[in-house]
Amino acid sequence: MSTQERLVRSTQELLWERGYVGTSPKAILERAGVGQGSMYHHFAGKSDLALAAIRRTAETMKESADACLSGPGTAYERVAAYLLRERRVLRGCPIGRMTQDRDVVQSPELRQPLDEMFGWLRGRIAEVLAEGQRRGELAAALDPAATAATVAAVVQGGYVLARAADDTAPFDAAVRGALALLASQVTPAAG
Amino acid sequence: MSTQERLVRSTQELLWERGYVGTSPKAILERAGVGQGSMYHHFAGKSDLALAAIRRTAETMKESADACLSGPGTAYERVAAYLLRERRVLRGCPIGRMTQDRDVVQSPELRQPLDEMFGWLRGRIAEVLAEGQRRGELAAALDPAATAATVAAVVQGGYVLARAADDTAPFDAAVRGALALLASQVTPAAG
Numbered sequence: 446m447s448t449q450e451r452l453v454r455s456t457q458e459l460l461w462e463r464g465y466v467g468t469s470p471k472a473i474l475e476r477a478g479v480g481q482g483s484m485y486h487h488f489a490g491k492s493d494l495a496l497a498a499i500r501r502t503a504e505t506m507k508e509s510a511d512a513c514l515s516g517p518g519t520a521y522e523r524v525a526a527y528l529l530r531e532r533r534v535l536r537g538c539p540i541g542r543m544t545q546d547r548d549v550v551q552s553p554e555l556r557q558p559l560d561e562m563f564g565w566l567r568g569r570i571a572e573v574l575a576e577g578q579r580r581g582e583l584a585a586a587l588d589p590a591a592t593a594a595t596v597a598a599v600v601q602g603g604y605v606l607a608r609a610a611d612d613t614a615p616f617d618a619a620v621r622g623a624l625a626l627l628a629s630q631v632t633p634a635a636g
Numbered sequence: 637m638s639t640q641e642r643l644v645r646s647t648q649e650l651l652w653e654r655g656y657v658g659t660s661p662k663a664i665l666e667r668a669g670v671g672q673g674s675m676y677h678h679f680a681g682k683s684d685l686a687l688a689a690i691r692r693t694a695e696t697m698k699e700s701a702d703a704c705l706s707g708p709g710t711a712y713e714r715v716a717a718y719l720l721r722e723r724r725v726l727r728g729c730p731i732g733r734m735t736q737d738r739d740v741v742q743s744p745e746l747r748q749p750l751d752e753m754f755g756w757l758r759g760r761i762a763e764v765l766a767e768g769q770r771r772g773e774l775a776a777a778l779d780p781a782a783t784a785a786t787v788a789a790v791v792q793g794g795y796v797l798a799r800a801a802d803d804t805a806p807f808d809a810a811v812r813g814a815l816a817l818l819a820s821q822v823t824p825a826a827g
Contacts, residue, residue: 463738467657537736544799545728545736547654559800567797567806588816594806595813598793605792606758606785608735609750615758615785622786625779626817 449487451477456498461539465495465546465555496555502539503562514569520577521631524570524596528620534613537604567593584630592627599623640678642668647689652730656686656737656746687746693730694753705760711768712822715761715787719811725804728795758784775821783818790814 446454455476459468470491474481488494513526540562549555570593577583599619606615637645646667650659661682665672679685704717731753740746761784768774790810797806 464655464657464736466655467738538796540800541793541796542736544796545655545733547658550799550802556800556802560802563797563800563806567809584820586816588813591809591813591816593813594794594797594809595790595811595817598790598797598806598810598814599786600789600793601796602732602789602791602793603785605729605732605735605796606754606789608741609731609747609754611741611747611751615754615789618758618782618785619789620786622779622782622784623789623817625777625782626786626814626821629775629820630817 448477448479448483451479452484452487452494453497453501456494457502457539460495460498461502461536461542464542465549468495492552492555495549496558499540499543499549499555500558503558506538506540507562507565510566511569514573519582519631520573520580521582521627523573524627525624527570528596528600528624532616534604534607534616535611537608538601541601541604563597566597569593570596581632581634584632587630596623596627639668639670639674642670643675643678643685644688644692647685648693648730651686651689652693652727652733655733656740659686683743683746686740687749690731690734690740690746691749694749697729697731698753698756701757702760705764710773710822711764711771712773712818714764715818716815718761719787719791719815723807725795725798725807726802728799729792732792732795754788757788760784761787772823772825775823778821787814787818 452473456468456473459472459476470484473494474484484494488497509530510527513530514523516523516526518526540559543549543559549559567590571589574583574587574589574592578585578587578589603616603619606619607613643664646664647659650663650667661675664685665675675685679688700721701718704721705714707714707717709717731750734740734750758781762780765774765778765780765783769776769778769780794807794810797810798804
């Protein structure tokens with residue numbers, strides 16, 4: 446693995462574990478096992494390296510969410526696949542976590558990939574729901590954009606509740622509750 | 637205001653703004669305008685002071701949530717009052733925020749008030765929903781505990797989405813979507 450790659454991966458891990466403010470350049474160098482000179486050869490500094498790491502993490506999340514949302518099945522089944530996909534719930538979301546870091550959200554550059562990722566996610570879920578409506582699977586009265594925001598929020602908020610409890614049960618309950626509500630919007634013919 | 641009170645309030649503000657790892661004892665002393673000796677007279681250290689601050693914040697949140705949930709109206713209206721209550725959305729939740737701090741969730745003592753607050757919140761929303769079912773206002777098939785976790789997660793996740801976008805719109809959309817789904821569970825007689 447190249448030095449640059451080791452730096453990006455170490456930063457991804459540290460940001461997830463400790464957040465931006467809790468991640469020192471020294472910790473990144475130690476975890477990557479590279480010297481300070483190498484870091485400044487590839488990156489202008491912590492912020493530049495964090496940007497590369499956040500972009501990479503967001504890209505990976507987008508791919509794994511899209512694998513569920515673009516899979517086979519009805520709109521309900523695809524949203525269910527996204528909500529129920531394997532997650533390391535107690536670690537939380539590496540992108541959602543960044544929104545709690547003041548230095549990240551106050552930097553337009555560092556906030557951009559978070560905004561882009563969640564904007565894409567809400568848009569993609571809304572598309573799936575709208576498709577389900579066009580196919581007559583879901584009630585026409587459902588607001589795809591609002592419901593998509595609800596689905597994305599349930600996952601992010603589920604992490605918060607699970608971490609507070611040090612237990613995945615509240616995450617699972619929140620997902621189960623959301624799916625039951627969404628199931629009530631499945632038309633009798635499609636259900 | 638007593639020195640002790642100034643220390644607690646300053647710590648509440650700093651934890652909300654910067655998180656636990658981002659809050660130094662020095663910053664607390666500066667904001668409270670007290671000397672180091674005074675702090676150690678009242679508190680054993682940062683962790684002890686943070687515990688007092690987190691407990692206080694959790695207590696306040698509980699009171700304001702309960703004011704909505706124990707208010708007048710149907711179960712739907714009370715949950716709606718909770719979801720729609722005035723919030724400084726872009727500041728996020730001072731308690732939810734703490735779940736992203738590794739030092740907080742890894743300390744059983746500091747995590748306890750977060751667990752207690754969200755556990756109480758889910759329980760109280762579930763009670764309101766179960767009451768609505770007993771009164772015939774809500775569909776009997778609704779799972780009160782799971783739906784309560786969904787409602788609590790929508791608020792916490794709504795903050796995450798709003799902070800990523802630097803815009804309250806995704807929070808409002810998530811709440812609107814959740815309320816529309818819940819409204820579909822209101823029985824025709826009650827609705």
